[in-house]
Amino acid sequence: xxxxxxxxxxxxxxxxxxxxxxxxxxxxxxxxxxxxxxxxxxxxxxxxxxxxxxxxxxxxxxxxxxxxxxxxxxxxxxxxxxxxxxxxxxxxxxxxxxxxxxxxxxxxxxxxxxxxxxxxxxxxxxxxxxxxxxxxxxxxxxxxxxxxxxxxxxxxxxxxxxxxxxxxxxxxxxxxxxxxxxxxxxxxxxxxxxxxxxxxxxxxxxxxxxxxxxxxxxxxxxxxxxxxxxxxxxxxxxxxxxxxxxxxxxxxxxxxxxxxxxxxxxxxxxxxxxxxxxxxxxxxxxxxxxxxxxxxxxxxxxxxxxxxxxxxxxxxxxxxxxxxxxxxxx
Amino acid sequence: xxxxxxxxxxxxxxxxxxxxxxxxxxxxxxxxxxxxxxxxxxxxxxxxxxxxxxxxxxxxxxxxxxxxxxxxxxxxxxxxxxxxxxxxxxxxxxxxxxxxxxxxxxxxxxxxxxxxxxxxxxxxxxxxxxxxxxxxxxxxxxxxxxxxxxxxxxxxxxxxxxxxxxxxxxxxxxxxxxxxxxxxxxxxxxxxxxxxxxxxxxxxxxxxxxxxxxxxxxxxxxxxxxxxxxxxxxxxxxxxxxxxxxxxxxxxxxxxxxxxxxxxxxxxxxxxxxxxxxxxxxxx
Numbered sequence: 001x002x003x004x005x006x007x008x009x010x011x012x013x014x015x016x017x018x019x020x021x022x023x024x025x026x027x028x029x030x031x032x033x034x035x036x037x038x039x040x041x042x043x044x045x046x047x048x049x050x051x052x053x054x055x056x057x058x059x060x061x062x063x064x065x066x067x068x069x070x071x072x073x074x075x076x077x078x079x080x081x082x083x084x085x086x087x088x089x090x091x092x093x094x095x096x097x098x099x100x101x102x103x104x105x106x107x108x109x110x111x112x113x114x115x116x117x118x119x120x121x122x123x124x125x126x127x128x129x130x131x132x133x134x135x136x137x138x139x140x141x142x143x144x145x146x147x148x149x150x151x152x153x154x155x156x157x158x159x160x161x162x163x164x165x166x167x168x169x170x171x172x173x174x175x176x177x178x179x180x181x182x183x184x185x186x187x188x189x190x191x192x193x194x195x196x197x198x199x200x201x202x203x204x205x206x207x208x209x210x211x212x213x214x215x216x217x218x219x220x221x222x223x224x225x226x227x228x229x230x231x232x233x234x235x236x237x238x239x240x241x242x243x244x245x246x247x248x249x250x251x252x253x254x255x256x257x258x259x260x261x262x263x264x265x266x267x268x269x270x271x272x273x274x275x276x277x278x279x280x281x282x283x284x285x286x287x288x289x290x291x292x293x294x295x296x297x298x299x300x301x302x303x304x305x306x307x308x309x310x311x312x313x314x315x316x317x318x319x320x321x322x323x324x325x326x327x328x329x330x
Numbered sequence: 331x332x333x334x335x336x337x338x339x340x341x342x343x344x345x346x347x348x349x350x351x352x353x354x355x356x357x358x359x360x361x362x363x364x365x366x367x368x369x370x371x372x373x374x375x376x377x378x379x380x381x382x383x384x385x386x387x388x389x390x391x392x393x394x395x396x397x398x399x400x401x402x403x404x405x406x407x408x409x410x411x412x413x414x415x416x417x418x419x420x421x422x423x424x425x426x427x428x429x430x431x432x433x434x435x436x437x438x439x440x441x442x443x444x445x446x447x448x449x450x451x452x453x454x455x456x457x458x459x460x461x462x463x464x465x466x467x468x469x470x471x472x473x474x475x476x477x478x479x480x481x482x483x484x485x486x487x488x489x490x491x492x493x494x495x496x497x498x499x500x501x502x503x504x505x506x507x508x509x510x511x512x513x514x515x516x517x518x519x520x521x522x523x524x525x526x527x528x529x530x531x532x533x534x535x536x537x538x539x540x541x542x543x544x545x546x547x548x549x550x551x552x553x554x555x556x557x558x559x560x561x562x563x564x565x566x567x568x569x570x571x572x573x574x575x576x577x578x579x580x581x582x583x584x585x586x587x588x589x590x591x592x593x594x595x596x597x598x599x600x601x602x603x604x605x606x607x608x609x610x611x612x613x614x
Contacts, residue, residue: 018511025513032515033431039423040432043445043489046482050455053462108358116352117359127607129362134603135369136543138570139596142577142588147372192365199362221341225348246450253452255546256574280454280546287461287550303458307451314447322443 054307057300060293069301075266077290082298084305086266090276091306094183094258095251097272098190103244105191106198111228113199114206126203133196141260144189145181149261152188153180157273175271181263184272189257194247201243205236205324239324245317253310255280279306370596377593380586385594389558390572393581399591401558402567406542408560409473409552409568413480413541418534420481421488428489429496430518442493449486456482457547465551473559473566476552480544484537491533495526532610539602543595545570569595 061069061082072083113126157178164174209232217227233240263275264285277285279302290296333341384398391397424441432438460479465471499522507517523530553565554575569591576588 022511022513025516029513029515032518033427036423036427036431039420040427040438040441042420043424043441043448043485046448046485047444049463050451050459053459054455057458057462057466105358105361108355109362111352112355112359116355125359125363128366129359131600131603132362132366134539134600136545136570136595136599138543138545138573139369139373139592142573142592143369143372145577146376146585147368192362192369195362195365223345223348225351226344229351249450253450253454255452255454256570259574260577280452283454283458284546284549287458288553300458300462303455307455310450310452310455311447314450315443318443318446 050307054300054304058297058304061297061301064294069298070305073266073268077286077292077295080292080294082294084279084298084302086268087277087279087282087302088305089268090183090186090262091252091278091280091309093272094187094190094262094276094278095248097184097187098194098251099244099248101188101191102195102198102247106195106243106247107202107240109195109199110202110206111232113203115224115228115232129196129199131196132192133200136256137193137254138256140189140193140257144185144257144261148189149180149185152185153178157184160273172270173272176269176274178273179263179275181261181275182273183262183269183276186258186262186276186278187272189261190251190254193254193257194251197247197250198243201246201321202236202240205239205243206232208239209235238320242317242320242324245313245320249310249314249317252313253280253306255284259284279303373589373593373596376586376589380588380590381593385587385590390556390567390587391583392556393579393584396583397587399569399572399587399594401555402569402572402591403594404558404560405473405552405555405566406569408562409477409480409548409566410538410541412474412477412562413484414534414538416478417481417484417537418488421485421533421537422492422530424485425489425492425496426518428493430514430522445486445489448482449490452546453483453544454546454549457549457551460547460551470563471551471553471565472563473552474562476548476566476568477562479547479551480541483541483544483547487537487540488530488533491536492526492530495529495533496522498529499525528609532606535602535606535609539599539606542599542602543570545574549574 065072065082069082069084070088071085073085073089074081074083075086076082109129113122113129117125157180160174161178164170213231213235214227217231222230258278259281262277262281264277264281265275266277266282267274269276283299283302287296287299290299384396385400386398386403387400388396388398389401390399424445428438428442432441457479460475460482464475464478503521503525504517507521508514512520548568548571552568552571554571555565555567559566573588573591573595576584576591579585
């Protein structure tokens with residue numbers, strides 16, 4: 001930027017007065033810049049604060065149990081024995097199942113909205129799907145607890161047990177009575193929650209496919225599905241994967257919806273129908289009542305593990321999407 | 331050249347397979363819409379049944395008796411306002427630096443990346459952070475801690491929208507202002523902000539929508555309070571936390587109140603986001 005104050009090409013009283021007037025802005029001007037820069041640095045401070053405070057809070061636990069904390073599943077506050085295996089297992093498995101369900105649905109909706117849906121309906125349906133993302137997670141939780149879980153318990157789970165329960169390998173996944181709440185219920189609620197994230201990112205990247213490419217494929221005699229499968233999806237692969245990872249990050253960290261419907265049992269059961277727990281559900285349920293440094297520390301250590309896992313997933317997602325933006329910009 | 335019978339048959343098969351797969355995409359959409367309808371339907375039918383005047387005028391009842399949601403409503407509004415008051419200026423200033431000053435610097439790239447991660451970071455972890463920062467040292471849960479936890483969620487949302495909106499302002503507008511001899515900070519505040527104001531308001535609205543339903547970060551910062559409280563240094567009730575407590579309880583009156591609260595929150599959030607969307611589509 002040109003330094004206005006030193007710009008004295010004209011001479012005379014008026015220009016001197018003008019330069020003086022401008023000089024008055026010099027200090028406020030740099031103060032404003034410093035202010036904005038400090039505010040930007042606050043973002044880094046927050047991240048640093050989160051990491052440092054979690055590490056500090058979790059320290060007593062890692063000092064007591066070492067890395068056994070990650071590998072054992074006993075969770076006994078009375079005897080002060082803590083292991084993170086059950087919540088980690090619950091978090092990872094429920095999120096992965098949610099992803100497996102939401103991925104085809106989310107991409108399917110995006111395909112429908114970009115290729116098949118009549119123009120006047122595109123906006124309303126798109127908005128409706130995005131409303132799913134706007135509903136607070138506690139609402140999913142309360143709905144899951146009072147409507148969805150009883151429905152699954154009465155109608156879906158007995159059917160699953162009947163159909164798969166006797167089979168040799170898969171049977172173990174559907175063992176036990178239909179509790180209603182449990183790993184599978186949590187995963188299903190999660191899949192509805194992350195659906196809109198997958199859809200909206202997929203739709204955005206689908207729209208970046210050059211019409212020329214699609215038209216060439218149609219010109220060769222491809223059907224709509226073949227164009228989607230062999231032109232649109234390969235072209236947008238990176239973006240779609242980025243969106244899916246972003247959704248996975250959401251699912252891993254989701255708290256309230258899961259807390260209501262997972263059953264909160266510290267056990268690695270193997271069956272998808274059994275009650276389980278996740279990292280976030282454990283923290284949400286037990287933190288306010290936790291007494292003793294070790295108990296609180298164990299919960300904070302869980303938080304640290306969760307933050308670490310989601311950070312990796314989200315960072316991966318962002319890097320993929322960033323690469324895409326660069327390609328689009330070039 | 332005419333197609334042979336075999337080629338035609340093959341093409342028909344491909345077309346049929348394609349139609350089936352495209353029909354599946356319609357099915358996926360129907361699943362999504364059905365889920366939305368089921369959730370909203372349950373919410374409206376259960377929520378309206380629990381909604382009455384007492385919900386807004388009475389405080390939360392002890393188990394087994396009737397009451398309202400006055401204290402959690404006031405607590406939620408209070409904490410949301412403070413969170414926005416803290417988070418908005420920080421988010422706007424930081425977004426300004428990213429768009430106007432630091433735009434292409436390495437630091438800006440790093441901040442942008444970290445901010446995007448904070449945008450979807452688990453909110454319960456942010457609750458733990460504020461607990462370690464503001465609750466543990468004092469030994470007391472407080473509305474202020476809850477508000478700060480919420481403001482940590484506000485900052486990334488406002489930052490992101492501010493930066494995006496400022497980038498949409500045409501460079502020529504800035505150049506015209508510079509040519510008139512305006513200092514840089516004035517160009518930003520008087521010209522760029524003015525041009526981007528609608529978009530920036532949208533960002534704040536979205537942030538409010540986001541935090542109105544947040545439960546996890548309040549569970550161990552503001553905690554809960556059965557009584558009316560406007561003292562910021564005391565534990566304070568909020569709608570989401572009360573819904574959590576009441577819905578998980580075995581008492582019928584509490585569950586009814588939880589549904590009424592759930593309806594209130596959802597419609598506030600959806601109204602805010604629809605309003606924000608209307609604002610932003612008007613500018614485009």
